[in-house]
Amino acid sequence: MKMRLLLLFIVLLNLSLFVVTTVFAQDAAPERRTPIDRYPLPREDGAVRFSLADKWDKTDLTFFIHNCPSTLRCEDAHEAIRRSFQTWDAASRLVFTEVAQPRNADIELRWSMQDEELGSPGGVLAFAYFPSSGGDVYFDDAERWSLYDGGATDLFAVAVHEIGHSLGLDHSDDQNAIMFPYSGFAPELGRDDVAGIQRLYGADDDGAPDTVQPDPPDNLDPGNAPVEIVDGVITNTTFYQLWTVDAAAGETMTLTLETTSGNLDAYLGLLTPNQDTVLAEDDDSLGGTNAKITYTFPTAGDYVILATRYDLANGDTTGNYRLTAYRGGTPAQPTATPTPSLMSLTVTNRSGVRLCSVWFSPSTNEDWGDEQLGENVVLENGFFARWEVQPDTYDVRVSDCSGNALEEYFVEVTSATEVEIFVNDIQPR
Ligand SMILES: [Zn+2]
Structure with a gap:
């Protein structure tokens, strides 16, 4: 008989603290060093030959290359890394962006002699962490790397293999798969690799450009260009992100929050600059799982936008989103007297x-x-x-x-x- 009253559940617990600790945890998380390629795991069974470790809970991933190998021209080596990412991009829904700062990178790559697995020619060429351990890649700088020759130390083939681990693929026992645990076999992705990555992230949605200028929402002129577009991601551990928008006194702004990947049920909030009051919130005014708020700011300030999912911590949807701010719009009129x-x-x-x-x-x-x-x-x-x-x-x-x-x-x-x-x-x- 109780609890009919819980219609809307807004928990803004931990608001700023949560974001700080999340960022801190990402930076300071102890890295579990697992030199995967020391332990080849070929399987004997049936038609499915790839094996999966774990996965990222998003399809937009960023990477950063820390340094250069001793035995190749730097730009050639970096180009090979970029092509390696493009190989996986073309085979799946994954999209990769190279970023200028390591702190913005999901996957970091470097040549090193500092690890006990590395530092001598032969043996382990490289290793990578699975997504749950950070996805970073280490290449042995003691190796005499070559390029695009399909040989035992072909940097391109080894990079495609290691990035495969970074994306959550374990070893395959298919000798035509790049995820076969020994180098010098497959020089590029095989059918087994494509099947594996698509099992994790889905097939490429053909032809759709990765970045589209969103159409202005209904309450705006079609020529109304967005003033701000940011992309973010909601996961089960980061179930909201906060952004700020600089508003002038009396200014009207329309904010949209659209799901761009996953099953995210986007939920949008607008808070006062000190985050203590919710000014407006919306679940699906833009249609589908997408949210929209039009608001006229009474006073100037850096207002806080809450990008989250329906039901916050209790929700279970995840995915990437795009948050767009437009100037103008017609605020929703309260129907009759607001009672x-x-x-x-x-x-x-x-x-x-x-x-x-x-x-x-x-x-x-x-x-x-x-x-x-x-x-x-x-x-x-x-x-x-x-x-x-x-x-x-x-x-x-x-x-x-x-x-x-x-x-x-x-x-x-x-x-x-x-x-x-x-x-x-x-x-x-
Ligand atoms: Zn491997």
Whole structure:
């Protein structure tokens, strides 16, 4: 009988903190060194000969080449690396972009003598990490590299092989596959490799250019060019990203968030510069899984755009998106007098500890109903969670991550004003 009230679930927990720790974790994650090519894994069985390790949860990938080999002209070696990526690009939905900064790169490549596997001719030529371990590639700088001769140290063939690992392919026992664990066999992709990469990422969507200037949404003039276009990705670990847009006082802007890969159900939010208030939000006004907001900014500032997925942490859709900002547009007119039927109930954590559970229900109800934060969602100290609820008087119960609970009764949610519940103390009960 409880919990009809949870219509819209907006949790802005950890907002800025989450982004910082995500970036930090990517940079500082300990690299699990797995010199894959030391352990050839040919398989004996049936028709499917490729084997898969894991995969990226996006199809737009970036790479950065750190240095040059001692035994080849630098530009020739870099060109061979680029062609290696193009080989996988042409065979699948993957798209690669070379970036100028290693911190922007998904896959980093370098020649090295510093690893115990490297530093002497022969033996291990190179190794790569699977996507879950970062995807980086190391070539042995002690090798006498050649180019495009299909020989044992053909840099192009070895690079295609190693990048195959970076994309999640393990070894194949097909001697015509580039993923065969020994060099000097296949000089380029074989059918088995193409089948493997397409199993992971799908076949190339023929002819569609990778970058398209989006059409302006319906409420804008067709000649209205976007002022800002950015691409991003939503994964299960990075389920939102924040962008800022510089707006003048009185300016109207239309923001669109479109899914460009995956099954992402794009969800768009617009927040005040200090991120404490949601000004507007949208799920699917642009049609399909795509979101659109038109907003007139009352005061100038760097407003914050929240690009995320429907149901945030509890959602399960992932993929790439494109966020576009246009000047102008006709803000959606509120129908009749805005009589909001839902009110915000905000729980702000001031307890000094992390909260793992939040329950609330109308005071007339006899039980607490469902836990509202969701499994594995933590409300950090100093952050808040917000729900849209029917106007009523509520009882609220929170507990820390050891199960110690605190309850607050008769919290009135009867006006459009946010009700904040400051949890000052968590005591064992
Ligand atoms: Zn290998």
